[in-house]
Amino acid sequence: MIQLPCPWCGPRNASEFTHHGEVTPRPDVGTATPEEWRRYLYFRQNANGWVDENWYHTAGCRRFIRVRRHTTSNETEATR
Amino acid sequence: MSRHAGGKRLGPQQGEVIDRRTSFEFSWNGKPVNAHPGDSIVSALAAEGERVFSRSFKYHRPRGLLTASFHDPGCMVQVGDEPNVRGAHRLAEPGMAVSSQNTWPSLKFDVKAINRFAGRFLTAGFYYKTFMKPEFLWPTYQNVLRQFVHAGEISPDTPHDYYDKRYAHPDVLIAGGGPAGMSAALAAARAGASVMLVEEEHQLGGHLRWSNPGAAAELTAEVAATEGIEVLTNSVVAGRYDQNWIAVAQRDLSHARERLIKARARTLVVAGGLIERPYVFAGNDTPGVMLSTAVQRLINLHAVKPGERAVVLTANESGDAAVADLERAGVEVAYVADARKGEDVVRVHGRKSVRSVELANGRRINADLFVTATGWTAPTSLLNMAGDRPVYSPTAARFLPGGNGDDSVLATGGIAGDGTLDQLCEHAEAIGTEAARRAAGHRYHQLAAVPTRYGGKLSKPRGTAATLPELGVHEHPELFRASTHGIVDYSEDVSSKDLHFAVKEGYDSAELAKRFTTATMGPLQGKLETINAIATIAEATGKTIAETGTTTWRPMYTPVSLGALAGRIFEPVRHSPMQRWHEQHNATPLVAGQWIRPDHYGEPSAEVRNVRENVGIIDVTPIGKLDLRGPDVPKLLNLLYVNKWSKLGIGKVRYGVMCAEDGVVMDDGVTGRLGEDHYLMSTTSSGAARVWEWVENWLQTEHPDWQVHVTPVTTAYASINVAGPKSRELVSRLTEGVDLSAEGFGYMQVRTGRVAGVDDCVLWRIGFTGELSYELHVPASYGLHVWEALLEHGKDLGVRPFGVEGQRILRLEKGHLIVGQDTDGLTKAWSAGIDWAIKLDKDDFVGKPELVWQQENGDGARLVGIQPTDGNVVPPEASQILTKSGAIAGRITSSRMSPTLGRSICLGQVDAELAKPGTLLTVHLPTGAKVAARVTEHHAHVDPEGSRQNIDTPPAKPRPHATPVARGPVAAGRKTTTIASWQVDARRSSAGLRIADHTLLAKVGVRGRHDGAIAEALGTGHGRTIRDNGSAVVVGSGPGEWLVLGSPGGQDKLLSRMRDLVENTGEFGTVIDQTHGRALLKLSGNHAKDLLAKVCGVDLSDAATPDGAALRTSVARLVTDVIRLDDNGVPTYLLHCERSSGQYLFDALLDAGAEFGIEIDGCPTAPTL
């Protein structure tokens, strides 16, 4: 099991966190077309490389953190 | 002296591990065998002259000792109910019932040995080819093959053994306790590292135990005398995963069959030594053919004479040493064939035992023992798992590490190269020192990142990267196979001929030939056979060994039982404060997520009728409850719910529906406004955790500027719904400070007041059942008191408890939907029949665009009330609804027989065109029958006008009642006492490790900015605990989150003190009484840390988690706050979790503490902090 570097708690086992997926900006609700909205709902980069993800430290500080993770090597860096 | 004629026990040996002072008996295939403590099962048998221990897997050939180690393929035996026990490793115990495996009807006469004669038909791939066609015979084939499967037997009645689990965080973990492993451990420990030294065998020492017992004893003593080395023998490093997450299996503990240690090692040193390789020749699996190390082990460790007359084939010092040992043990060495001079063997003769050895020069020598020393295999498994690709060295005739793995993994000892003992130890010391240096670097970064350590500057570790020394390799002849064919894989009965055949069939790569023949895929997983298999494949393909390459070593390195992998099974459960009452009153339990709830107390329909006619009470504690505070709460509610919240007055309650961004209904519930900036939100029971996370997500990632604090208070309150026409009468008898009249406290309103003498109760007038009803939220510790008061004071009104099933019937009669039952993962809000609540004129709310489009397109199903034409038919839930042409057009989502109407009632989802009231539907039952049903006017089947909940009965006068009693979440013992209205356990224990329920301590939660004025005023932040000048303990439990602990009964004073503190800062902050919402356990004793390390994966070392540390993590899979607050130097931890899980946590800690002699301590006097 990998550890995630929680910027509040320090390194913790990934099992303490909930994965909230890639960071996907929310379109403007007033102007979004169905196409744009559904891209926001369902489309992800799924890159073989660095991705920005949201993780929730469920069993720890209960903060949402931003983790930059390499999807093949699992190298990580996190920000608050 | 053995009492058997075949006795092979030698006189005392210098390195022997047996204790000759005593002996005992166990049984082997029913007959008694004598053994000394320290004997393995097989060494005891060999001492009595036994030579055959099993039959081989495919050909059922007799098998004897080969390696005399854990990896001896012929020595797997059945012990009692446990199959596949490594007989040359497992220590003999008095009374053990040992039997041989793969033998039928007996070890001596085995019917399946006929396979030996049929051997030429059982070539590689035989099973694949033979048992393929025709397909209709597959069941028959299965029966035949079952007769030939591996190994022993297990009985389904075997009781479950106790398996254990533990976490560890060593700086340096060393796999292998031979001279290199021990030297590395000593060097690492001297450099200041914490070391875990793991040895697969029963003693440290590796090959020194038989080659140089004096040196082994000396090193072992030095390890024992050195601070900071934890030695685990009879344990194995089974796997290495990302970031040095290392699985260690500890075997045969006094309290557990096996224990899995999950270690997060900062550096791993692989020092597994070398495994001696068998030689391939005709008859190489005949009992009496042994490896040179096996002979040395038998003589030196177990004082067993391995034979009477020996021939030795040697290519190295180990073979030479075996010759010397044999001679010393009085074995006649008939001939030594020196492979270095080109001598070789052709075959051994004999079936159940070696009779003679035929050499390459044609000479045939009578002997009962043939010893080979033809080379080594480096078990590079752990290095492979760290990304290293080993390379073949023709000089050394073995694979060596490629040196290209992860830099947190190092190798030393025989795996890394050859040398004298001094050279090996010197190399290992350099590796150990470097491992400690790298670990210190990792530790520095870890400590710099944790908020729990003491303040002050961390000193950066000194020292620069050492140039790692290299061991040379000694020349060794490449010896794999003689001129004849023999067994390559002993556990799978794969011969060199099979491998040649596989290559001829086209399986010409190592990975393919391995799978086709199953070579290296048996219980030994390649440890003995990999190199010979690769050499044979290379020979058959005409390639070099380097070109052929090795197969991949994967975890586990050796078999680990499934029980050990499962460890302790932690399944948190949650109980309401009334749970024990329900159990005592014969409630049928219903498992709903983690909650155990009363489904009913006997007859659900009777419970329903009593609610409709009199009054019933139901325990609804699991309903999710979130306390929301701050000026921006209306903004949050407007964002999360589809309906509007800006104008909700104080004292008013509104029903709301939440959707996800795709417009699908996610949760529902009521939210009430208790004060100017104070709201209480309720959610579904199953959705409570998800909604909380959802709310935090929106607040933290989208609107961090909003001033809102969310606190889960689900189990801070015991929730009781009082429903029925007589509910006002009952509630008013016990309530003070609230006008309960119909006009004073109307439908969809909320009040706070005193119920049965308990202050701070929240009363909602809402109705899920359709009756006049009050939902009482009582500070949880008083839940049972209020529950019992309601039953006591409602006797004359006919009050009775009702369960979840009764409630489900009542709500269906009233037509209330249940999210997740009447909706599914595709149900958008317009399909849930809540059109009246959806307000598309709001600027924004979660999921709004999808609902705009759904309304425009009119798509999706509709939720409607349905009644079968025949009221006696209850269509099972999920029955399909069909169109006239037979297409599926919906389904029944809920159905019950209504006790009130005496007919069946349903809710269902149907296509929009079938949703009009009065539409005739066809319902397709699972039986295949079709019944007619009609869409009803309303969702509600009973009282659609809603008049029942508005009956105007006068409230009663409050009556005197029993004094409130508060109770903690943990069941108290028989002797109790009362402290500040709390009934607590009066036991006292003086055990070295104790656990006590200290829930009665006052607990106040404070929220604010993590770096603002409130943080400054409280004097501590996330991760640390201080005692403030008002004798309270302030715990920095999260970023911008504190828990303040005080004396029992002191919560009101503490609450107002904290409110003043927050107010004085002028900063936005929240102060909430959590006394009843949290369970608080105190664990103290010198083994407290060891206990926690069994249930908690966080590093609890003094450096990372010293006195005063506060952290939240998973304890026995439960989110728990851990506060270290030592008591006069005795390690002490306060653990707190949601109150409903308090009993679970208590039980889990008791279970984990059993091996340390934990005892329950009561609370005879008020606990001090």
Ligand SMILES: [Zn+2]
């Ligand atoms: Zn955290």
